[in-house]
Amino acid sequence: MAVVEINNVFKFYHDTEVEVKAINGVTLSFEKGDFAVIVGPSGSGKTTLLNLVGGLDQPTGGEILIAGHRLSELRPSELIDFRMDHVGFVFQSYNLIPVLTASENIGFIMNLQKWPKEKRIARTDELLSSVGLSERHNSRPSQLSGGQQQRVAVARALATHPEFILADEPTANLDSKSAESLLDIMEKLNHEEGMTFIFSTHDVRVMKRAHRVITLEDGKVVSDEKKE
Amino acid sequence: MRSLIVIAAVAIGIFAGVFLMAAMNSSVVQRLDAAVNEELSHIQVNNKDFRSSADIQNIISDYPRVVAALESTPGVTKVTGRMIIRGIASTATKSSGVEITGVNVEKEKEMFTLSGKLIPGTGSYFETDTKFNTAFIGEKLAKELNIIRYIITPEAITSLREKGIPSNVVSKVETLQGQRYTSDKKFVKAYEKILAPGEIKKYGWKIKEAAWSYREGSKIILSFLDITNNQTGAAFRVSGIFRTNNDMFESLSLFVPIDELRQLTGMKEGTFHRVIARLEDNDITDDATPVIREKLADYEVLNWKEIQPDLAMIADFMGQIYAIFMIIILAALAFGIVNTMLMAVLERTRELGMLMAIGMNRRKIFMMIMLESIFLSIVGGFAGMAVSEIVIAITGKTGINLMKYSEGMEAMGYSAHLFPTIDAQFFVTTTILIVLTGIISAIYPARKALKLNPVEAIRGE
Numbered sequence: 001m002a003v004v005e006i007n008n009v010f011k012f013y014h015d016t017e018v019e020v021k022a023i024n025g026v027t028l029s030f031e032k033g034d035f036a037v038i039v040g041p042s043g044s045g046k047t048t049l050l051n052l053v054g055g056l057d058q059p060t061g062g063e064i065l066i067a068g069h070r071l072s073e074l075r076p077s078e079l080i081d082f083r084m085d086h087v088g089f090v091f092q093s094y095n096l097i098p099v100l101t102a103s104e105n106i107g108f109i110m111n112l113q114k115w116p117k118e119k120r121i122a123r124t125d126e127l128l129s130s131v132g133l134s135e136r137h138n139s140r141p142s143q144l145s146g147g148q149q150q151r152v153a154v155a156r157a158l159a160t161h162p163e164f165i166l167a168d169e170p171t172a173n174l175d176s177k178s179a180e181s182l183l184d185i186m187e188k189l190n191h192e193e194g195m196t197f198i199f200s201t202h203d204v205r206v207m208k209r210a211h212r213v214i215t216l217e218d219g220k221v222v223s224d225e226k227k228e
Numbered sequence: 229m230r231s232l233i234v235i236a237a238v239a240i241g242i243f244a245g246v247f248l249m250a251a252m253n254s255s256v257v258q259r260l261d262a263a264v265n266e267e268l269s270h271i272q273v274n275n276k277d278f279r280s281s282a283d284i285q286n287i288i289s290d291y292p293r294v295v296a297a298l299e300s301t302p303g304v305t306k307v308t309g310r311m312i313i314r315g316i317a318s319t320a321t322k323s324s325g326v327e328i329t330g331v332n333v334e335k336e337k338e339m340f341t342l343s344g345k346l347i348p349g350t351g352s353y354f355e356t357d358t359k360f361n362t363a364f365i366g367e368k369l370a371k372e373l374n375i376i377r378y379i380i381t382p383e384a385i386t387s388l389r390e391k392g393i394p395s396n397v398v399s400k401v402e403t404l405q406g407q408r409y410t411s412d413k414k415f416v417k418a419y420e421k422i423l424a425p426g427e428i429k430k431y432g433w434k435i436k437e438a439a440w441s442y443r444e445g446s447k448i449i450l451s452f453l454d455i456t457n458n459q460t461g462a463a464f465r466v467s468g469i470f471r472t473n474n475d476m477f478e479s480l481s482l483f484v485p486i487d488e489l490r491q492l493t494g495m496k497e498g499t500f501h502r503v504i505a506r507l508e509d510n511d512i513t514d515d516a517t518p519v520i521r522e523k524l525a526d527y528e529v530l531n532w533k534e535i536q537p538d539l540a541m542i543a544d545f546m547g548q549i550y551a552i553f554m555i556i557i558l559a560a561l562a563f564g565i566v567n568t569m570l571m572a573v574l575e576r577t578r579e580l581g582m583l584m585a586i587g588m589n590r591r592k593i594f595m596m597i598m599l600e601s602i603f604l605s606i607v608g609g610f611a612g613m614a615v616s617e618i619v620i621a622i623t624g625k626t627g628i629n630l631m632k633y634s635e636g637m638e639a640m641g642y643s644a645h646l647f648p649t650i651d652a653q654f655f656v657t658t659t660i661l662i663v664l665t666g667i668i669s670a671i672y673p674a675r676k677a678l679k680l681n682p683v684e685a686i687r688g689e
Binding site: 051054056057077080081083084085089091093095098108109112156157 | 578579581582585586587588590592682686
């Protein structure tokens with residue numbers, strides 16, 4: 001069964017008097033274990049599509065199903081819980097909470113889900129180890145490099161065992177070495193744990209590693225290439 | 229850092245407001261205490277015509293009945309009678325109109341604190357064993373009658389040096405040694421000629437205090453009408469001089485033992501012009517007055533609020549001043565919190581967007597902002613209250629000296645030495661109001677946070 005199904009989805013914005021067709025009839029599906037990138041020029045609708053898939057935004061038309069659940073049938077409060085349980089987010093600007101340590105940032109979402117303390121600590125340790133930051137438990141974001149912060153963000157996204165991770169330009173703010181290192185970790189998680197990753201990116205390094213490259217132009221899918 | 233600044237701002241604001249309140253409150257409380265304990269008492273009973281005509285013949289003839297009526301009233305603690313006649317006090321050089329009050333010395337000592345206002349070194353409150361008539365007079369009257377003089381003696385120079393006044397100032401003052409100034413004005417004029425304005429401002433009142441001189445047992449002549457409306461009078465020795473914070477009271481009031489006055493006026497034993505009563509507390513005044521008034525319908529019964537309505541008005545007005553002050557303090561607090569939290573929401577737009585994206589529900593976002601605001605106001609508020617409590621406790625003991633403004637303040641009957649005080653109830657009310665203000669002022673920023681669109685917020689828009 002597909003983890004994500006996007007059926008003929010539209011998203012229109014009204015910019016003053018002009019109607020902007022950000023997503024214009026996209027149909028896609030992502031299987032468990034996909035390592036897919038959505039590419040395209042600026043304004044092609046990559047981030048909008050990711051926001052729609054993540055339930056952060058509502059489509060103007062069409063339907064999105066996540067693990068068999070229709071997002072349009074969920075009430076706003078249910079959608080929030082749904083996101084917490086099923087979707088992991090990695091943002092371009094890391095978006096860690098500056099006053100919390102690496103462990104606390106990762107544990108935050110588990111806290112929201114009221115995980116027992118021992119389980120939370122064990123999961124945080126496991127995640128920090130998997131992103132290669134076992135020694136940085138108590139470091140605050142300001143004490144970490146950009147690459148390290150993004151690795152913490154990946155660990156946070158993985159914390160509650162989501163169905164898939166949406167990563168919007170995750171390497172855009174990173175130098176080559178940090179970007180490669182981050183991609184190594186994501187690739188490893190994909191290989192070893194079967195975690196589904198859906199990226200939006202301009203970064204060639206990400207494209208090279210992807211198993212599937214979807215190209216968007218003017219809100220439409222113009223190509224969907226799967227690598228062997 | 230921002231939170232610390234807000235907490236400090238809240239604390240300073242609360243402290244400033246509460247301390248100012250305490251200082252103002254002390255001024256009123258001290259004035260009220262002085263009025264009741266030194267000048268008026270709580271209840272006065274007069275012959276109905278006495279206040280309008282001040283005729284010596286308008287007496288209370290059935291004193292025992294009046295005393296019995298007062299003593300049987302709940303809350304009345306002590307009762308005494310007074311003779312009150314208008315007259316003129318004069319010395320060889322000056323004279324002044326006065327209200328001569330004949331008092332039962334022992335009873336008055338129990339009922340009033342005026343005996344404790346004796347200026348050290350000026351005698352006693354009718355304790356000197358003398359064959360002469362004696363009078364207890366105010367400092368202001370003593371100055372007006374030239375009983376108090378200013379002389380720079382070698383002792384005054386030594387005392388100035390001991391007070392740490394610079395030697396060049398003392399040397400200038402030394403040039404006035406041996407001169408005798410019969411009035412305050414003349415002495416001030418003399419030292420104004422030799423001292424610089426800055427020196428006068430800084431040391432003037434200390435110099436006056438050191439030069440203050442009084443000859444014990446000074447004589448004054450009191451002239452007044454006797455019971456048959458004939459002019460009479462006698463020489464009185466000044467038994468002692470009192471100093472209060474009320475210039476008017478000091479310059480008009482003169483106390484003599486009632487027996488001496490009775491003898492000179494020919495007023496019968498057991499007759500008085502006024503019977504005064506003390507109550508357990510100022511607060512029961514309004515309850516006790518109508519009860520006494522009903523019992524003594526044939527007399528004029530007045531309480532201290534009716535005798536000095538300005539004082540009653542200020543005492544009542546204090547409640548409104550409290551309220552106005554509290555509104556100002558709390559409004560400033562509310563604006564501070566709203567501003568800070570709006571800034572916090574603006575600064576954390578991205579963070580809030582992320583929290584919403586990863587699954588933090590709106591109720592939790594709302595509560596997060598609310599709790600932060602409440603925390604800021606509670607910590608700042610309590611810090612402010614704690615500092616206020618400490619400073620009020622210290623200054624309540626040491627006092628705040630406003631001697632520079634003493635002339636103006638004492639002319640209005642207010643002390644220039646304030647001992648800040650505030651009710652415990654004020655602290656409790658303020659604390660509750662601070663917490664409520666924190667909660668109310670947090671609502672707007674919290675609602676702002678709720679309205680954030682996670683997609684836009686993540687982009688930092």
